[in-house]
Amino acid sequence: MEHIRVDSITKTYLVKQRASGVLQGVKSFFHPTYNTIDAVKNVSFSVKRGEIVGYIGPNGAGKSTTLKLLSGILVPSDGKCFVNGLEPYVHRKACALKMGVVFGQRTQLLWDLPVLDALDLQRHLYRVSKPAYHRNLDLLIELLDMSSFMNQPARQLSLGQKMRANLAMALIYEPEVLFLDEPTIGLDILAKDTIRRFLKTINKELATTIMLTTHDMGDVEALCSRLIFIDHGSLLYDGSLESFVHTYSSGYTLRVEFADTVITKVPDTEVVAQSGNRVDFHVKDHSIRPGSLLRYLTNSADIVDVAVVNNSIEDILRRLYRK
């Protein structure tokens, strides 16, 4: 059953053109001209109940805009989207009761008051019964390891603690759908692990549909069975993670550590990473065999170490983003 459905959705912004110079500035004040920016262009996809979908793309691709359309914050310029069968920008209140939204850099906590007070307020706002509230609270405290800071005001919490508390705020009323916009941004590896484990658990136990945007491919690899890739507002890929790697991974990458002279210009190769004396050469479509490339390099310079590197999702995305 489709939990989320997006039908040819488009979001267009009119951005005023900035004029240079005083005279042009005065002219544009009275006769402004606008640029049309398509933040999201004719995007369509659907998400089944219980799926965890990674929604990825470079900065400015339209990821957050899509999430804001799905959570009812923005109204589409064209097309429609549905969450639980309802258009979220039309039925905001009804959708809000069944939807949790967490923006990585924003907080819903009360600055001066303990986390427990914020959760209690959330209970009244979302009309959660007392038994359900206490049951959910106990579960969230355990899964998110929050017992140590439940009585601390939000202003005293670390970033990781705030993120866990914000997740609790979004889940205390058991939403059916969870939208996460960069939930692990700025967190250390342990905090990320906690959150990833938590999300997997609630997805498994409660069949919560999760759609997350992230730049951390660790999140994608740990959580998502499905990936949607968007760039310049257009949907470029929608499918499984394995298929994504297979589709976009072509050729191989040879990591070479040079002794002293570093060579970067090698025909039919692309330098995808360089750090000190270490250079990663990517060869597309096996146009040169690894042996031939290695012979060329050893004839040109002294090499300390060499390895064939598997294409990670990050490597693939790095190449895609550069295009």
Added chain:
Amino acid sequence: MLTLLSKFVVVRWKSRTRYPVSFILGIVGQWVSYGLEFASMWIVLSSFELLGEWLPHQVMALYSLNLCCYAGGASIAYGASRSLPIMVKDGIIDELIIKPLNSLIYLMLSNISISYISHFTLGVFGVVLSWIIQGIHFSISNLLLLILFILSGSVIHASLMILSAIPSIKMVGNISLTAFYTQVREFMYYPLSIFSKPLQFLFTFIIPCAFISFYPTSLMFEISADNFTGGWIAFFSPVVATLLAVITLSVWKITIAAYQSSGN
């Protein structure tokens, strides 16, 4: 809704009283500030026999009723009107829209203030003193009428505060319209009848501030208003308050639908 309102009041109370010294100093400061304004007005008015057709204690009643209504309106709307432009600029207005509650109501509830106790108590003191001087009976009907006018006036104040802040959703960084409301409020300290006819028309039919305290005070003190209406118009205060609230909600709804959000 009442349960939710009381919950928000408790939360805001807890938040403010976490810094008890600041909270108490704030209340005392407001008492002193408005008390001095009260006293200075009394001193100035006592030098005049009449202001228009108004005796000094009647002008004090006008000022005091306005203060009560301002306290009521500001409690629910001042915080919202001040924080809205900042929220728009910082892109955190999104939080209002994802709540299972009308976004304006949520904005007002989450910015509710309990710090207007000083304004309200001073206002009540001024009204009571004026009634005693005038010889108005503290009958049930008069008290109910007073409560009705305070509620209506509070809603009008709240609506005007919110209406002056709403343009900031479209015009990022707008502060000037909220300052405009503050200036308009100061006209209400004095009897409307001393102003020119165009201003009387403006504050009766366009920006209906006169329904906050001028017309109700005219009615309660039986002062014949030297303008184009009679004291009976005061009974329209609740109607004006309701209409203005509906207009405010409608304008908010239309503006929020066109909200563009900010980048992430």
